[in-house]
Amino acid sequence: MGGQDDNYEYETEAHTFYVGANVNLIPKRWDASGVFSFTKGTANIHDLGFTSSSDPFPLTVAGRTDDYSFTYINGSEEYSDLEYIMWELELTTNITITDQLGLTFTGLYSDYNDQEEYVYGELDGKVFSVSGFMTYRF
Amino acid sequence: MKITTTIVMSVFIVLGLACSAFAEDAKPYDIEISVGGSMNDLDGAGRVAEYESTVDKNANWILGGKVSYTLDKVAFDAYGEYLDGDDQAYGANLDLDRILMFETDYLRFFHRLDHDNLDHLLASLKRSGQGATVYHTDFNASDNYGITRSEWKNQAKLNVPMVPGLSFTFNHRFEERKGMDQARTMSKCSSCHVVGMSKDISETTNEWNPSVNYRIGPISMNYDFMYRSFNSGSDVPENLYMEAQNPGKPPGANLDFIARLQYDYDDGYLPYSRTPDSEKWSHKIKMKADLPANNTLNLGYVYSEATNNNSDDGGSALYGDAGKELSVDYWAINGGWRWKINKEMAFTLKGKYQDMDASEVGVDVRDIEAVIAGTEQTYAEFLGEDFDFRRHSAYDEDEYSLDAKFAWKILKELKLKLGYGLEYLDRENAEYHHVTDDTTTHKFSIGSKWRPVMGLRVTADYAFTYVDDPYVFHNAICPSWEEAQALGFDPGTYSTNSWYSKYVYGVRTMDRSNQPETVHDIRLKTHWMAASNINTNVHMHYKISENGDVGGSDWEQNMFNGGLNVMYTPITKLAINFGYNYFYDKYEAMFCSAFYNG
Numbered sequence: 147m148g149g150q151d152d153n154y155e156y157e158t159e160a161h162t163f164y165v166g167a168n169v170n171l172i173p174k175r176w177d178a179s180g181v182f183s184f185t186k187g188t189a190n191i192h193d194l195g196f197t198s199s200s201d202p203f204p205l206t207v208a209g210r211t212d213d214y215s216f217t218y219i220n221g222s223e224e225y226s227d228l229e230y231i232m233w234e235l236e237l238t239t240n241i242t243i244t245d246q247l248g249l250t251f252t253g254l255y256s257d258y259n260d261q262e263e264y265v266y267g268e269l270d271g272k273v274f275s276v277s278g279f280m281t282y283r284f
Numbered sequence: 285m286k287i288t289t290t291i292v293m294s295v296f297i298v299l300g301l302a303c304s305a306f307a308e309d310a311k312p313y314d315i316e317i318s319v320g321g322s323m324n325d326l327d328g329a330g331r332v333a334e335y336e337s338t339v340d341k342n343a344n345w346i347l348g349g350k351v352s353y354t355l356d357k358v359a360f361d362a363y364g365e366y367l368d369g370d371d372q373a374y375g376a377n378l379d380l381d382r383i384l385m386f387e388t389d390y391l392r393f394f395h396r397l398d399h400d401n402l403d404h405l406l407a408s409l410k411r412s413g414q415g416a417t418v419y420h421t422d423f424n425a426s427d428n429y430g431i432t433r434s435e436w437k438n439q440a441k442l443n444v445p446m447v448p449g450l451s452f453t454f455n456h457r458f459e460e461r462k463g464m465d466q467a468r469t470m471s472k473c474s475s476c477h478v479v480g481m482s483k484d485i486s487e488t489t490n491e492w493n494p495s496v497n498y499r500i501g502p503i504s505m506n507y508d509f510m511y512r513s514f515n516s517g518s519d520v521p522e523n524l525y526m527e528a529q530n531p532g533k534p535p536g537a538n539l540d541f542i543a544r545l546q547y548d549y550d551d552g553y554l555p556y557s558r559t560p561d562s563e564k565w566s567h568k569i570k571m572k573a574d575l576p577a578n579n580t581l582n583l584g585y586v587y588s589e590a591t592n593n594n595s596d597d598g599g600s601a602l603y604g605d606a607g608k609e610l611s612v613d614y615w616a617i618n619g620g621w622r623w624k625i626n627k628e629m630a631f632t633l634k635g636k637y638q639d640m641d642a643s644e645v646g647v648d649v650r651d652i653e654a655v656i657a658g659t660e661q662t663y664a665e666f667l668g669e670d671f672d673f674r675r676h677s678a679y680d681e682d683e684y685s686l687d688a689k690f691a692w693k694i695l696k697e698l699k700l701k702l703g704y705g706l707e708y709l710d711r712e713n714a715e716y717h718h719v720t721d722d723t724t725t726h727k728f729s730i731g732s733k734w735r736p737v738m739g740l741r742v743t744a745d746y747a748f749t750y751v752d753d754p755y756v757f758h759n760a761i762c763p764s765w766e767e768a769q770a771l772g773f774d775p776g777t778y779s780t781n782s783w784y785s786k787y788v789y790g791v792r793t794m795d796r797s798n799q800p801e802t803v804h805d806i807r808l809k810t811h812w813m814a815a816s817n818i819n820t821n822v823h824m825h826y827k828i829s830e831n832g833d834v835g836g837s838d839w840e841q842n843m844f845n846g847g848l849n850v851m852y853t854p855i856t857k858l859a860i861n862f863g864y865n866y867f868y869d870k871y872e873a874m875f876c877s878a879f880y881n882g
Contacts, residue, residue, distance in 0.1 A: 258332035266398035271328030279320020
């Protein structure tokens with residue numbers, strides 16, 4: 147039973163980059179656009195550790211082998227780390243066939259790369275989607 | 285809500301078909317219908333598509349449409365989009381000669397939630413070859429969590445033609461949350477065993493908000509009433525708590541420990557993770573007067589009451605019995621005066637007083653019937669007291685604030701702003717919560733808007749905040765070994781039967797806080813049109829917060845956020861934009877970790 151005081155630094159960083167373009171291939175008839183985005187996020191507690199010597203109330207119980215000591219608190223630093231990279235690419239094109247009829251196509255790819263497993267386990271994932279629809283104007 | 289969705293979709297379809305019948309020879313009508321589909325693939329966890337419901341399906345429809353109608357003094361438009369049951373949006377606007385206006389919007393989307401696998405509890409106490417001594421059980425490890433949120437908003441406004449300046453508005457909002465989330469609880473007398481279970485969520489929020497506005501000459505007035513009810517039909521998970529375990533004795537020899545516990549295995553399944561139903565009423569009155577000599581005066585009054593409707597449901601082993609509904613009353617008055625001295629200068633003064641009171645209530649804690657081993661006494665009898673207590677809410681507080689600002693356009697290209705803000709906060713029940721009684725905050729600010737050359741605009745702001753007695757928690761730090769000895773504790777005085785209240789909480793010392801005593805806040809924004817086809821903006825924000833008035837060590841936080849955005853149009857048919865943003869936050873504090881042995 148007891149506790150420990152010490153100074154800790156909790157540091158969070160995030161980088162976000164994006165680039166996009168719109169091009170009008172045929173005025174009023176055909177345009178296209180694309181967006182790429184990238185995010186990297188990190189967070190962690192520095193120098194989080196516990197030693198038995200700093201426990202003011204160490205407890206050893208006769209007859210027990212799983213006695214309580216700061217010595218056995220050894221996973222905190224690992225579980226405080228967070229790091230992920232996410233990027234996404236989306237391409238869209240609009241085609242106006244007539245004043246009434248138009249087509250739109252979109253492609254999307256997203257990737258989430260979990261580089262430090264956090265409290266929610268492994269979160270790696272990818273999404274791929276293509277869609278198209280026709281628009282008719284009366 | 286399915287009925288609502290069906291009605292909205294039906295109205296949209298009927299109106300679309302009706303309008304299409306007239307479309308050929310009536311230009312006031314515009315109709316647009318979209319039909320298509322998507323093919324999708326999701327590989328791995330759902331975090332990559334946090335707000336996308338359709339990616340779980342191999343394919344989905346895309347259905348959409350718009351209708352608009354304008355004729356004489358009537359204007360109507362509507363839109364709709366359907367991707368799947370969890371991704372829909374509809375809306376409509378109606379304007380009858382600017383006398384009656386109505387707007388409705390409905391949105392539904394899915395939010396994927398993470399699933400805490402509880403494995404991180406191994407970080408707390410783990411010993412090689414013996415596993416963890418903080419155990420955990422995830423009873424629904426394979427469930428995926430997510431909430432479908434839908435919101436239907438309506439707004440109607442009536443401008444009374446016979447009384448110029450008089451109007452009535454009526455706002456309504458209905459929100460629904462449905463799905464499944466994770467509920468966690470400790471399954472022992474302290475955090476020795478944590479469990480997670482799935483919980484079905486079904487919650488609704490219904491908000492009614494009528495108001496009346498009247499303007500006569502230079503004076504305008506507004507009265508606004510709001511009633512909001514929150515109802516939870518969510519499952520209430522139940523947990524069978526583990527048997528009491530005396531850490532000072534071998535497993536199985538636990539009987540003498542039961543007398544100290546409020547509840548355990550013998551109480552059977554007990555509910556947890558409950559969300560109470562609640563209601564809120566508010567009344568707001570506002571008045572604005574445009575006075576002579578470029579003076580403007582504002583006055584306002586607010587009263588509200590929020591009530592927890594389930595706190596009088598009766599007690600249990602877990603919660604005790606408060607015996608009455610708990611409510612928080614709030615009222616505030618505020619005023620403002622703006623004086624436009626001349627074309628270059630303006631002065632603004634604002635003041636506010638607010639008071640918040642929460643119910644004070646006696647909580648009847650269920651008596652522990654088990655007796656101390658070898659005696660005929662319960663612990664309450666042994667101590668000569670029960671464990672009932674009086675709840676003094678931390679919400680009870682009074683707050684006074686005053687803000688003054690002066691704006692001066694020194695040059696055609698340069699505008700300066702000076703400001704001072706004073707805030708005094710009095711926490712009425714601070715003594716019961718071991719926190720600061722009252723806090724006074726002074727904030728000084730200076731800012732400028734500058735156009736040094738054509739195409740370049742620079743905005744710079746600096747603010748310094750000084751807090752006299754920021755919010756701190758008294759006696760928050762675990763003592764060092766030397767301090768513990770100085771307090772009279774040594775291994776000889778400690779035993780496995782020692783009370784937490786004496787040996788853990790009782791020996792804590794000094795103040796801790798995560799609130800600053802001083803804050804420097806610097807912001808810079810530039811907007812530069814480098815050429816007719818290059819547009820850039822740069823933004824930076826740096827904030828350093830410190831508190832050197834807490835025991836043990838200083839508290840400090842450094843935050844920086846900055847970025848660049850560029851838009852480049854090399855030819856009329858091509859536009860390129862790119863940007864970068866960097867966020868950094870470092871938080872340095874003394875961290876007091878308390879550990880318990882059972």
